[in-house]
Amino acid sequence: MFCKRSAPKRLHAMVAAIMAATTFVIPFSAQAQSADGYPEKPIRLIIPYPPGGATDVIGRIVGQHLSEKIGGQVVIENRGGAGGNIGAAEVARAEPDGYTLLMGALTSHSVMATLEKDTIQYDLRKDLTPVGIVGFVPLVAVVNPKLPIHSLTELVDYAKKNPGKLNFASSGAGAPQRMAMELFKQIAGVDITHVAYRGSGPAMTDLVGGQVETMTETVPAAISFIKSKQLRPLAVLTPERISILPDIPTAEEQGFSGFNVSSLFGVMAPAGTPAPIVEKLNKALTTALATDKAKEQLLAQGVFADPLDIDASKKRLNAEIDQWAKVIHDGGITVN
Numbered sequence: 001m002f003c004k005r006s007a008p009k010r011l012h013a014m015v016a017a018i019m020a021a022t023t024f025v026i027p028f029s030a031q032a033q034s035a036d037g038y039p040e041k042p043i044r045l046i047i048p049y050p051p052g053g054a055t056d057v058i059g060r061i062v063g064q065h066l067s068e069k070i071g072g073q074v075v076i077e078n079r080g081g082a083g084g085n086i087g088a089a090e091v092a093r094a095e096p097d098g099y100t101l102l103m104g105a106l107t108s109h110s111v112m113a114t115l116e117k118d119t120i121q122y123d124l125r126k127d128l129t130p131v132g133i134v135g136f137v138p139l140v141a142v143v144n145p146k147l148p149i150h151s152l153t154e155l156v157d158y159a160k161k162n163p164g165k166l167n168f169a170s171s172g173a174g175a176p177q178r179m180a181m182e183l184f185k186q187i188a189g190v191d192i193t194h195v196a197y198r199g200s201g202p203a204m205t206d207l208v209g210g211q212v213e214t215m216t217e218t219v220p221a222a223i224s225f226i227k228s229k230q231l232r233p234l235a236v237l238t239p240e241r242i243s244i245l246p247d248i249p250t251a252e253e254q255g256f257s258g259f260n261v262s263s264l265f266g267v268m269a270p271a272g273t274p275a276p277i278v279e280k281l282n283k284a285l286t287t288a289l290a291t292d293k294a295k296e297q298l299l300a301q302g303v304f305a306d307p308l309d310i311d312a313s314k315k316r317l318n319a320e321i322d323q324w325a326k327v328i329h330d331g332g333i334t335v336n
Helices: 007-034 054-070 082-093 106-115 152-161 176-188 200-209 219-227 275-289 292-299 310-331
Strands: 043-047 074-078 100-105 128-143 167-170 193-196 214-218 232-236 262-270
Touching: 043 054, 043 082, 054 074, 054 100, 054 128, 054 262, 054 275, 054 292, 082 100, 082 106, 082 128, 082 262, 100 106, 100 128, 106 176, 106 262, 106 310, 128 152, 128 176, 128 219, 128 275, 128 310, 152 176, 152 232, 167 176, 167 200, 176 193, 176 214, 176 310, 200 214, 200 219, 214 219, 219 232, 262 275, 262 310, 275 292, 275 310
Parallel strands: 043 074, 043 100, 167 193, 167 214
Antiparallel strands: 100 262, 128 214, 128 232, 128 262
């Protein structure tokens, strides 16, 4: 039987229908339009380290090329301190509007997110979202040439025959260089003592001088010592050999499956940044990094450009976090 609604009930129903429609239509419309006029003002690219370092130089190259492709100004701002955590936390707390981005060493952030999870002021997975991967800096395992070691297999044999006598240097407690060797220790089942330094420079000086015996280091930092024969390379830690050191075999070639480590760089945005803006940024970033000029400039800094789309970037970052969380947990590793 048909029941006629009263006027007030019909009015309330109409208002409810309009509100329901508005709830769904406005966000979609706002998001659809948000990328059309973007950017309408300068984009801040936060580099969480002081000027002059590797991330700063890489970030300025990325910022220049991103600016050209996005059609707006990209302003570099250095926010150094706490191993990159101060700058990253600033971006994590920023308005998610696409105008504050982080240019980060994602491997370091992934390590620190696990190693210092009680003191870090942001959640890498929840508070930040990848705009895109920029590329990676390969690592190489090296030893002081006075040691009778010419391969990773010989390093393992030497370590097992001389337990507790080998030391490895790193540029800091949470550095990728340290974590790479911790991973190797777990894969190979060897005991090599960690000695932390305040940066790669002092670590390399003591390695060359024989105060420590081995380390894993970025290729740009180690290559001059390799070429001068002050250090002996054992393996590159990339899945394939690299053009800079074509004669040096990979760890995989020497039977060490899973020992593939690079220092990963990428651009992040605050979580909640509208998807159309992130997509526009990603398209501009990947297009920029595909140019010969950008590749050459990055390679001059030791970075192999490897731009990825948003989904691939998320998978790569999550894999990085998961890998180092496992290494830190299994090894009982602390900041000290």
